[in-house]
Amino acid sequence: MCACPLFGKCGGCKFDFTAADYRDNKSQLLCDIPSTSAPVWTNALRRRADFSFSPMGFGFYAPKSKDIVPVTHCPGLMPEINAALPAIAALPWNTAGGALITLCDNGIDLAVTSPTPYFSADFKAAAEKLNLMRVTWNGKTVCQRATPTVSFGDTSVPYPAGAFLQPGIAGADTLRDMVVSRANGARHVADLFCGLGNFTFVLRADGFDISGTGTARDLFKNPLRVGQLNLYDCVVMDPPRAGADAQCRELAKSNVPRVIYVSCNPETFKRDCHTLTQGGYTLCELIPVDQFVGAAHWELFAVFEKPAHPVAHPCTR
Numbered sequence: 001m002c003a004c005p006l007f008g009k010c011g012g013c014k015f016d017f018t019a020a021d022y023r024d025n026k027s028q029l030l031c032d033i034p035s036t037s038a039p040v041w042t043n044a045l046r047r048r049a050d051f052s053f054s055p056m057g058f059g060f061y062a063p064k065s066k067d068i069v070p071v072t073h074c075p076g077l078m079p080e081i082n083a084a085l086p087a088i089a090a091l092p093w094n095t096a097g098g099a100l101i102t103l104c105d106n107g108i109d110l111a112v113t114s115p116t117p118y119f120s121a122d123f124k125a126a127a128e129k130l131n132l133m134r135v136t137w138n139g140k141t142v143c144q145r146a147t148p149t150v151s152f153g154d155t156s157v158p159y160p161a162g163a164f165l166q167p168g169i170a171g172a173d174t175l176r177d178m179v180v181s182r183a184n185g186a187r188h189v190a191d192l193f194c195g196l197g198n199f200t201f202v203l204r205a206d207g208f209d210i211s212g213t214g215t216a217r218d219l220f221k222n223p224l225r226v227g228q229l230n231l232y233d234c235v236v237m238d239p240p241r242a243g244a245d246a247q248c249r250e251l252a253k254s255n256v257p258r259v260i261y262v263s264c265n266p267e268t269f270k271r272d273c274h275t276l277t278q279g280g281y282t283l284c285e286l287i288p289v290d291q292f293v294g295a296a297h298w299e300l301f302a303v304f305e306k307p308a309h310p311v312a313h314p315c316t317r
Contacts, residue, residue, distance in 0.1 A: 004076075010060035010069040012049075013294030018075055029298060030288055033266060039288040039298075040178075044168025045078045046293070047103040054096040058089040076294055078103050087130050092122045104148035104159050107133035111162040114138060136161040152176070155201040163212065164195050164240075171291040172198055175262060175301065179203070179236055182260050182285070182303050186234035192219055192247060193239040205236065223247035229254040236260045243268025245275070252279020259304040264291070269300050281306045 007016040015026050023041060030039065052061055052068050059071035072086045080103050088101065088110065097114025110132055112119070119137040127135045128143045135142040139161065148159040153176065159165075166172035179199050183189055191200045194207035194214050207214020208224065217224075219239075223246045229235065235256050237244050241264055251259060252275050259281065263269035273283060281304040291299035 006060075006069070006071065006074065009062065010071060011063040011065070012060040012071075012074070013076065014296035015294055017294040026290065026296075026298075029296060033286070033288060033298070033300070035286050035288050037285075037287050039290060040174060040301075041290045042168060042171040042174050042293065044170035044174075044291070044293055046076050046167045047078050047081070047169055048165055048167055049074070049077055049081065049101055051099045051101065052097075053093040053099055055094055058091075058093055058099070080108065084108050084130070084132070088132075091126050091130075092120065094120055094123070100162055102148070102159070102165065104133060104150050105156060106146060106149055107131070109133055109148040109159060109161060110135045112137045112142075113162075134161065150196060152196070152198045152200075153202050155197065157196055157213065159196070160211070166198060167292060171289070171293075171299075175238075175289065175291070175299070176202060178287070178289075178301050179260055179262070183234050183236065183258070186232075186258065188232050189234045189236060190224065190229070190232045192224065192235060192237045193244065195238070199236050199238065203236065206232075219244065219247050221246070223250045225250055226254045229256050232256055234258045234260065236262075238262040239268075241265040241268065243272050245272060248272040248275040252276055252281070255306070255308070257306055257308065259306075261300075261302040261304065263300040263302065264297060266298065266300060269302070273302070273304075276304050279306075 004016045004018045007013060015022055057068045057070050059069045062069050072089050073082050081101055095114055095116040097112060100111040102109045117138060119142055124142050133146055133148045134144040149156045150159045176198055180202055183203055189203045189205035191205035191207045194200045194209045195212050197213035200207040200213050208217045210218050284305050285303040287301045289299040289301055
């Protein structure tokens with residue numbers, strides 16, 4: 001029985017996460033995943049959502065369609081976003097595009113992307129009346145009250161407009177706790193594809209990514225090489241959906257004893273898992289995490305280990 005009033009009308013969710021059989025239905029997607037334990041259910045309301053807009057309306061696309069279903073309240077969003085949503089939807093959307101709404105520590109950030117390069121004067125005037133921390137249009141600031149910030153544990157950092165965040169705070173906390181527990185005892189950690197630092201700060205790790213926390217480095221084109229990797233006794237990776245093909249090829253040749261891999265794409269994870277295991281790693285742990293509540297996506301949390309000297313018995317957790 002459907003409990004979400006939008007489910008089936010908008011294409012935001014594959015499964016009705018408010019329904020009693022939600023877990024049973026979504027678990028069926030795991031039939032090809034050789035998980036080592038039961039899924040972790042975060043029940044996380046989303047702190048960010050991508051909306052679509054046109055002169056005809058503001059909301060989510062209908063399933064398999066570019067028709068926009070008006071949305072001014074979504075059961076999957078944090079209450080603060082739903083409180084602001086009617087006023088945001090009522091802005092003068094005189095062109096088409098996307099609107100990323102993100103709940104930060106100190107308020108809401110609205111990042112608009114559109115083929116139309118410039119915002120209109122009436123959009124600016126209307127946006128300035130809303131109680132939003134910042135509004136940007138194709139990266140240009142429309143209005144700003146303060147710099148939006150986000151926290152990872154006890155560390156707060158500025159939030160760049162449109163930057164990646166785990167969709168729910170509870171989900172981000174769950175993954176961070178899992179990573180920290182498996183990295184226990186590591187003295188020198190590299191956090192690859194580190195983003196804004198969900199894992200970096202708590203692990204006191206060296207972070208690497210194109211932008212955000214740590215050293216600026218495009219790990220797709222310029223992965224850490226074997227000599228650099230061998231300085232670490234643990235590597236954490238949380239790549240985009242494209243996975244970490246080039247970086248895994250280097251890891252496979254390295255002596256890093258432990259790799260913790262957080263993946264949002266089972267297909268690219270399978271490819272990277274094959275590369276690591278061919279390079280002498282053993283997949284010790286694989287746990288599905290319902291990070292994207294309602295979506296047909298599973299986050300995969302994996303731990304790989306490579307012994308200093310090959311042994312016959314499997315690794316221990």
